[in-house]
Amino acid sequence: QVHLVQSGAEVKKPGSSVKVSCKASGDTFRSYAVSWVRQAPGQGLEWMGEVLPLYGTSNYAQKFQGRVTMTADRSTTTAYMELSSLTSDDTAMYYCARESIASGVPNWFDPWGQGTLVTVSS
Amino acid sequence: DIQMTQSPTTLSASVGDRVTITCRASRYISNYLNWYQQKVGQAPKLLIQAASTLQSGVPSRFSGSGSGTDFTLTISNLQPEDFATYYCQQSYITSWTFGHGSKVELK
Numbered sequence: 001q002v003h004l005v006q007s008g009a010e011v012k013k014p015g016s017s018v019k020v021s022c023k024a025s026g027d028t029f030r031s032y033a034v035s036w037v038r039q040a041p042g043q044g045l046e047w048m049g050e051v052l053p054l055y056g057t058s059n060y061a062q063k064f065q066g067r068v069t070m071t072a073d074r075s076t077t078t079a080y081m082e083l084s085s086l087t088s089d090d091t092a093m094y095y096c097a098r099e100s101i102a103s104g105v106p107n108w109f110d111p112w113g114q115g116t117l118v119t120v121s122s
Numbered sequence: 123d124i125q126m127t128q129s130p131t132t133l134s135a136s137v138g139d140r141v142t143i144t145c146r147a148s149r150y151i152s153n154y155l156n157w158y159q160q161k162v163g164q165a166p167k168l169l170i171q172a173a174s175t176l177q178s179g180v181p182s183r184f185s186g187s188g189s190g191t192d193f194t195l196t197i198s199n200l201q202p203e204d205f206a207t208y209y210c211q212q213s214y215i216t217s218w219t220f221g222h223g224s225k226v227e228l229k
Contacts, residue, residue: 045166045209045220061217095165106154107213110168110177
């Protein structure tokens with residue numbers, strides 16, 4: 001059974017960067033993607049992008065293009081999400097989730113990591 | 123991006139009720155629609171994928187239907203553990219997008 005464990009909470013200054021990790025146990029990353037979804041306090045879910053460890057490629061939501069980098073290390077089954085030029089609007093819970101990528105069927109997210117709270121404050 | 127519109131935003135119900143949440147896509151998405159449940163302080167959990175396929179371990183009181191642009195999530199015989207927020211999500215065209223959520227609260 002796959003289990004995703006994320007790194008701990010972060011407090012960052014405006015203008016800085018944050019890097020969140022997501023380690024998968026019980027999975028080789030071989031046939032899945034890892035998506036990152038964030039949730040601002042009291043708000044809904046926002047997809048940020050995905051990394052495909054098998055191919056070493058990433059796709060990002062347009063909103064985050066140029067500011068986010070998603071990578072994965074297959075040897076340690078760990079995915080990373082780095083977000084730069086942080087502002088207070090980036091204060092949110094950040095989740096990683098395993099994303100199914102089977103051909104011809106909808107992609108879905110399961111399971112999810114426990115979340116990493118990123119607080120941006122001066 | 124495809125916009126996902128959920129209704130209602132908040133739904134007040136009692137244990138034992140049958141509740142229905144709707145999700146409408148701004149364009150055709152076939153059955154590329156998933157439903158998630160999120161309880162307070164927890165990560166979302168996948169309930170239904172491909173509009174109507176119940177994820178393993180999810181109680182059968184949950185069901186999903188729809189295709190094209192209009193979808194529904196139904197919870198029959200609402201249980202205390204079902205009070206939560208529910209999100210739909212399309213995976214037809216990237217960027218994947220979520221609805222804004224429907225909160226099921228105790229009446």
